[in-house]
Amino acid sequence: MTDSVTTMTDGRPTTTQEESDRENGIAEVEEYLGALFHRVRLTWKEAAASIHPELQPVGYRILGAVVRLRETTAYALADLLDTDKSVVSRQVRMLEEAQLVTSRADEKDGRVRVLSPTPNAIERVSAAKARQQSRLRDVLRTQPEADVRAFAGMLRLLSES
DSSP: OOOOEEEOTTSOEEEHHHHHHHHHHHHHHHHHHHHHHHHHHHHHHHHHHHHOTTOOHHHHHHHHHHHHHSSEEHHHHHHHHTOOHHHHHHHHHHHHHTTSEEEEEOSSOTTSEEEEEOHHHHHHHHHHHHHHHHHHHHHHTTSOHHHHHHHHHHHHHHHHO
8 A cells, every 4th residue: 555645834745644753753742842841840849848848839930030040039930930919028038937938128119129049059959950960860871862862852842833
């Protein structure tokens, strides 16, 4: 049995079977991306718990951003993380109570609070990130270098689209 030939928008001839296989592959990618996003949320939950028993995953993301930026504001965090300012404010208050973040009045505008991580927060977030990176490296090191580079290229393509 011969597959019928069609032409894709890029002008390259493909068979109906190739199109079907591509669509099945895309569906598989979508399925695994969903599983990966679920795994990321679990990783954030585990990391949050390792830092403080009451820290929520969104609080971990906020704390991670404060550690990375060293100084920021709640408004900037809400914008950066595409999160409601009230959520950020509640989480920042919890982080301050847990002595993971300090705040001070902005020198230019006293109504604005500048947030900074405490040394304890820097240490704990660094340890959590090191565990996450170690897991990823352990998995990727088992793969051929060309596959890892191809995977990175596909991730870049998806992140830029």
